Amino acid sequence: xxxxxxxxxxxxxxxxxxxxxxxxxxxxxxxxxxxxxxxxxxxxxxxxxxxxxxxxxxxxxxxxxxxxxxxxxxxxxxxxxxxxxxxxxxxxxxxxxxxxxxxxxxxxxxxxxxxxxxxxxxxxxxxxxxxxxxxxxxxxxxxxxxxxxxxxxxxxxxxxxxxxxxxxxxxxxxxxxxxxxxxxxxxxxxxxxxxxxxxxxxxxxxxxxxxxxxxxxxxxxxxxxxxxxxxxxxxxxxxxxxxxxxxxxxxxxxxxxxxxxxxxxxxxxxxxxxxxxxxxxxxxxxxxxxxxxxxxxxxxxxxxxxxx
Amino acid sequence: xxxxxxxxxxxxxxxxxxxxxxxxxxxxxxxxxxxxxxxxxxxxxxxxxxxxxxxxxxxxxxxxxxxxxxxxxxxxxxxxxxxxxxxxxxxxxxxxxxxxxxxxxxxxxxxxxxxxxxxxxxxxxxxxxxxxxxxxxxxxxxxxxxxxxxxxxxxxxxxxxxxxxxxxxxxxxxxxxxxxxxxxxxxxxxxxxxxxxxxxxxxxxxxxxxxxxxxxxxxxxxxxxxxxxxxxxxxxxxxxxxxxxxxxxxxxxxxxxxxxxxxxxxxxxxxxxxxxxxxxxxxxxxxxxxxxxxxxxxxxxxxxxxxxxxxxxxxxxxxxxxxxxxxxxxxxx
Numbered sequence: 001x002x003x004x005x006x007x008x009x010x011x012x013x014x015x016x017x018x019x020x021x022x023x024x025x026x027x028x029x030x031x032x033x034x035x036x037x038x039x040x041x042x043x044x045x046x047x048x049x050x051x052x053x054x055x056x057x058x059x060x061x062x063x064x065x066x067x068x069x070x071x072x073x074x075x076x077x078x079x080x081x082x083x084x085x086x087x088x089x090x091x092x093x094x095x096x097x098x099x100x101x102x103x104x105x106x107x108x109x110x111x112x113x114x115x116x117x118x119x120x121x122x123x124x125x126x127x128x129x130x131x132x133x134x135x136x137x138x139x140x141x142x143x144x145x146x147x148x149x150x151x152x153x154x155x156x157x158x159x160x161x162x163x164x165x166x167x168x169x170x171x172x173x174x175x176x177x178x179x180x181x182x183x184x185x186x187x188x189x190x191x192x193x194x195x196x197x198x199x200x201x202x203x204x205x206x207x208x209x210x211x212x213x214x215x216x217x218x219x220x221x222x223x224x225x226x227x228x229x230x231x232x233x234x235x236x237x238x239x240x241x242x243x244x245x246x247x248x249x250x251x252x253x254x255x256x257x258x259x260x261x262x263x264x265x266x267x268x269x270x271x272x273x274x275x276x277x278x279x280x281x282x283x284x285x286x287x288x289x290x291x292x293x294x295x296x297x298x299x300x301x302x303x304x305x306x307x308x
Numbered sequence: 309x310x311x312x313x314x315x316x317x318x319x320x321x322x323x324x325x326x327x328x329x330x331x332x333x334x335x336x337x338x339x340x341x342x343x344x345x346x347x348x349x350x351x352x353x354x355x356x357x358x359x360x361x362x363x364x365x366x367x368x369x370x371x372x373x374x375x376x377x378x379x380x381x382x383x384x385x386x387x388x389x390x391x392x393x394x395x396x397x398x399x400x401x402x403x404x405x406x407x408x409x410x411x412x413x414x415x416x417x418x419x420x421x422x423x424x425x426x427x428x429x430x431x432x433x434x435x436x437x438x439x440x441x442x443x444x445x446x447x448x449x450x451x452x453x454x455x456x457x458x459x460x461x462x463x464x465x466x467x468x469x470x471x472x473x474x475x476x477x478x479x480x481x482x483x484x485x486x487x488x489x490x491x492x493x494x495x496x497x498x499x500x501x502x503x504x505x506x507x508x509x510x511x512x513x514x515x516x517x518x519x520x521x522x523x524x525x526x527x528x529x530x531x532x533x534x535x536x537x538x539x540x541x542x543x544x545x546x547x548x549x550x551x552x553x554x555x556x557x558x559x560x561x562x563x564x565x566x567x568x569x570x571x572x573x574x575x576x577x578x579x580x581x582x583x584x585x586x587x588x589x590x591x592x593x594x595x596x597x598x599x600x601x602x603x604x605x606x607x608x609x610x611x612x613x614x615x616x617x618x619x620x621x622x623x624x625x626x627x628x629x630x631x632x633x634x635x636x637x638x639x640x641x
Contacts, residue, residue: 167523
């Protein structure tokens with residue numbers, strides 16, 4: 001982190017108590033978006049109940065502007081523009097191979113690890129282009145949770161401490177890191193379950209606990225944006241429920257972007273939904289609008305289960 | 309189908325599925341077709357045969373070794389004598405083996421792990437990676453006697469005179485330095501291959517998880533990848549050590565194969581010994597065997613038994629590393 005050539009952009013960690021600091025506060029999407037709202041959607045999309053209330057505030061943190069990503073010959077994302085806001089959960093849905101994961105990975109420059117990937121367009125984090133931010137610093141501000149639970153093969157404590165320590169460092173006094181490790185585990189709702197076993201190997205936890213540990217790990221860096229790539233697809237329904245609640249609780253502290261195959265899940269937890277198809281952003285609107293009265297025909301077909 | 313169960317060797321007619329096992333039934337080979345059953349029998353037979361061969365070697369050496377090995381042999385140097393009671397032990401060979409093993413692997417292990425990390429994690433430019441790969445494979449295929457011959461050319465050069473005995477501009481070119489360096493080449497491909505295997509087994513998303521919390525590639529390699537690949541690195545080191553301990557050609561050509569240490573006068577310890585000629589257990593076994601110059605087969609058995617114990621100890625050590633790694637667990641796929 002000391003190797004930064006340009007001065008780091010100001011990091012703004014916004015807390016719920018002071019939403020007034022926002023540069024842009026948009027109104028909550030649609031009235032009647034309240035808790036427990038049941039929806040009479042087309043194609044019998046009625047099963048889910050919204051598990052979240054309307055956002056209390058919403059601040060634009062990231063801006064995807066005309067982003068295209070291509071791998072060798074294939075164009076995975078085609079001129080996509082959308083905002084990412086703190087105070088809200090943004091869900092990206094779409095059939096496999098539609099570019100939603102590529103878009104997600106572009107947000108913290110993980111696509112750069114794929115040698116054939118080519119990006120054009122801009123992505124802004126607090127009005128600064130992310131290509132101007134040193135990657136390791138950016139990735140601490142925009143952290144990511146993956147589809148497979150992937151704790152590191154070390155103890156529960158060290159999994160979190162790894163994030164807090166300097167790049168290559170192995171040990172710093174455990175005592176000094178303890179409060180931050182505990183609070184990260186607590187934010188991921190895992191602390192009570194593992195507090196007596198912090199020295200146990202993380203890979204011995206259950207799948208759901210492992211995934212929450214990964215979320216705790218992503219939160220330990222105190223990010224401003226949290227990216228989740230199908231975080232529940234390898235988990236049982238009960239763990240999924242726990243993690244969904246967790247995601248909703250996080251939306252005031254970090255901007256949350258979640259990629260999901262599970263339409264019910266998107267409907268349950270998202271404030272805004274982006275539907276992608278073959279690299280195009282077909283529709284971006286509030287969850288109630290997208291599931292209730294989609295503007296595009298393809299969206300309607302997809303959310304009613306016609307394809308994908 | 310009932311009859312085919314009762315009279316095993318007849319193959320069930322083709323295109324007919326094997327009988328459905330009942331609720332508590334365990335699939336048995338009785339329902340397999342004949343060729344599959346022959347294959348199974350062959351596997352069993354070969355497996356048992358190799359077990360028997362390995363057991364025979366170990367048991368035979370164990371019996372002979374216990375019969376002839378005296379602890380003082382490990383601490384008495386060999387000496388000239390007409391009978392086996394006068395010719396001393398093989399302490400110089402024993403410590404010689406320890407020295408070449410330590411020196412050889414301390415070159416091969418860091419170099420091999422470094423090469424493997426570069427190949428798997430970086431590997432750019434691709435052409436250089438390909439060349440490196442085939443070079444390593446080539447080294448793996450070179451007989452050690454050829455490496456030894458090549459070593460004499462290198463280590464007899466005047467520039468490397470400080471690594472062996474030299475007098476009046478003539479470089480002897482045979483020393484522990486020379487032998488260990490070439491022996492490290494014998495171990496290197498094994499370390500590289502095993503470490504690569506370990507690194508390749510780590511899912512890509514684990515690396516990305518580390519990058520995604522702002523860690524650099526180097527930090528990820530040091531703190532996540534290498535610790536995860538530790539069992540495979542240990543296996544590679546063990547295989548490499550086995551090859552180093554077991555090699556004879558390089559010892560004969562590059563270590564001088566004297567029966568005693570021949571330290572260089574005037575050099576500081578330990579360089580006087582390391583620059584001088586010496587021997588190892590394999591060479592001692594060869595010389596003490598009926599075809600060798602010493603012709604004292606009882607001591608050959610004793611020395612071979614010590615060699616065997618060393619290899620078994622290495623195996624046990626690697627097993628401990630693997631066991632510890634299993635305790636940590638791995639990712640579900």
